[in-house]
Amino acid sequence: MSTIEALFIFDEHNTPLLEHTYNGRPASGSTLLPLYLSHPTPRPSLIYLPSTNPATLLYSIVQDQLLFLAPCSSDTQPLQVLEFLHRVADVLEDYLGAPLLASKIESNYDVVAQLLNEMVDGGIISCTEPNALRDLVDAPSLMKSLLGNVGLPSTTPSSLAPSATPFSLGRGGGPSPRLGPSNAAQSTSPVPWRRANxxxxxxxxxxDIVETLSVTLSPSGRPLSAIANGTIAFTAKVSGIPDLILHLGCPGGISNAISLPVFHPCVRLNRWKERPGQLSFVPPDGRFVLAGYEVDLLGPSALDAFTTSTTKQSLPSLNIPATVSVHTSLGPSGSDFQVRLQLNPRFTGKSSAPPPSSASGRGGLGSRIAAGGGAGTSTAPAIEEMTIHIPLPSSVHNILDLRVARGMGDASYAPGSASIEWRISSREISMLMSQDRGGGVGCHATLSGTVVGAQDDDENGAGFDDTAVSLSTATYNYDDDQASSYQSAPTSTPQPSNSAQVDEKRRKANKILMPSAATVSFSVKGWLPSGIKVESLNVDQKKSKGLGGGVTPYKGVKYLCVSRRSVECRC
Structure with a gap:
């Protein structure tokens, strides 16, 4: 079992904010910080420090520019210590609010100190669930801060309050109320991750199921890799202790689609192993991450298809909302390029089905998902705002004649920048989709421009010429009778330049300036690349407690696909 010896927190300027020792006599933060900073960036999460006495393993994470360090001088489980640091950051965010700032920790040190004491007992990790900590430590509030500032008793936990007796002697010798959790007398919850009562x-x-799409396309448009990383976020606002069963479905079966699943501790793993796709759990109160997974959209046979397929039709295909292709070295001198965006007409956000009653834009859930009819539902997925990112080589000095065909979107570039940003709003995407006449014809937009490098700048500014310079050896007669003889043609003329060689040289120089890839960022409501659906969400009335007879909780579901520069086309 891993032992946590100490925790150190530093702000963005490497100023110490907190130093909490749990066990032993670890090295101080002033000793560990220079040793940590001496490693070049990017610094690993685990660093071995042989120069300390004894030799120390230093674990670290960075959250909202705050540095968390945990030293260990004994053999420990690295993943457990790193997970503990992430839990500390998540709990502090839950109590103090996101983003986690140094000022919040300094102004609420009494709450932070009690949280750290409850999370670790004598160096052993004990309680890291935010729901369970809510029963032990009260969250700070404006009223509690006001009462504490004027010296009145407050329910805010204080690390200075005595823990052995419920009362302490006040200034006059009489008993005064102990500063501590107001709900200390309440019974604890039988479920470790859920609050009581x-x-x-x-x-x-x-x-809420959110999948992050990551696709890499070859210059021919063939998919090289396609991965979807999914997260199932669950929000439970149910009284008592509900026992829930969530049933997931997918074409071809969940077990064949999902790989590398991870679950919240509340999920019963035996139920998932016996019946893949069924999640049986008692949820924490509020919002939490129920599960995570990964899906290979090309399938396990994609690698074999790449090596054995001879036709384009036999290769794996993807039905994704948008793809992009880059065409380079266009024009007479090879200095022009074109970026072509292709949209899938399936994601128009239109459906003929009548919309069901829903809350917060979510599709209702009974025994199955009701069909949605509005934009951004499972029957009418809609593409949100889209951004195409085109990185450029460092040798590009400027982009001339940057234009978007048919006025679709706004392309921006500043001279000397490392990329071009092409943004298309949801309204412009709807207009582009409406131009489709079937078969996807018309669902595309193009961006074109001309690259300018350092050589082209010299030509425009200093009269630089690629042609060779030849010196004439002709002589002129300056006699008065032939005053205009110096204007006559010389006896020997320069060698004419080879224009074909000059053009080829210019094309090779411009080829280096061409963009090599383009990425697409977008979000789609009501669609998941993996095809996973929530079939049902039921409450087990026999196992649930405190819900009340005849109470049927409202159930809702939402799907969202996100791509953050993850759909990439190379050229």
């Missing part, structure tokens, strides 16, 4: 006026449950 949870009560909600409106019982609701929401499932």
């Amino acid at each position: 949870v009560r909600h006026t409106s019982n609701e449950m929401y499932v």
Whole structure:
């Protein structure tokens, strides 16, 4: 079992904010920080420091520009210590709010100190669930801060309050209330990750599945890799202790689609192993991450298809919302390029089905998902704002005649920048989709421009010429009778330049200035690349406690696909 010896937190200027020792006599933060900073960036999460006495393993994470360090002088489980640091950052964000700032930690040190004491007991990790910590440590509030500032008793936990007796002697010798959690007498929850005595006026449950799409395309448009990383976020606002069953479905079966699944501790793993696709769990109160997974969209046989296929039709195909292609070395001198965006007409956001009643833009859930009819639903997925990012070589000095065909979007570039940003709004995407006449014809937009390098700048500014310079050896007669003889043609003329060689040289120089790739960023509501769907979400009335007879929680589901410069086409 891993032992946590100490925790050090530093701000963005490497100023110490907090130093909390749990076990042993670890090296101080002033000793560990220079040793950590001496390593070149990017610094690994685990650094071995043989110069300390004893030799130390230093674990580190960076959250919102705050540095978290945890030293260990004994053999430990590295992943457990790193997970502990992430849990500390998540708990502080839950209590103090995101983003996590140094000023928040300094102004709420009493709460932070109690949280750290509850999370680790004698160096052993004990409680890291935010729901369970809510029963032990009260969150800071404006009223508690005001009462504490004027010296009145407050329910805010204080690390200075005595922990052995419920009362301490005040200034006059009489007993004064102990500063501590107001709910200390309450019974603890039988479920470690859920608060006790949870009560909600409106019982609701929401499932949000978000998948991050990552696709790499070859210059011919053939997919080289296509991975979707999914996260199932669950929001439970249900009274008592509900026992839920979430059933996931996918074409071809969940077990064949999902790989590398990870689950929240509340999920019963035996149920998933026996019946893949069914998640049985008692949820924490509020919003949490229920599960994560990875899906290979090309399938396990994609590598064999790449090596054995001879026709384009036999290669794996993808049905993604948008792809991009880059065409370079165009024009007479090879200095022009064109970026072509192709949109899938399936993602128009239009559907003929009537919209169901829903809350917060989510599709309703009964025994199955009701068909949605509005934009951004499972039956009418819609593309949100799109951005095409085109990186440029460092030798490019400027882009001339940057234009977008048919006025679709706004392309921006500053001379000397490293990339071109082409943004298309959702309204412009809808207009582009409406121009489709079937078969995807018309669902495309183009961006073109001309690259200018250092050589072209010299030609425009200093009269530089690629042609060879030849010196004439002709003589002139300056006699008065032939005053204009110096204007006559010389006896020997320069050698004419080879224009074909000059053009080829110029094309080779411009080829180096061409963009080598383009990436697409977008989000699609109501669609997942993996095809995973929520079939049902049921409450087990026999196992649930405190929900109340006849109470049926509202159920909602939402799908979202996100690409952050992850759909890349190379050229």
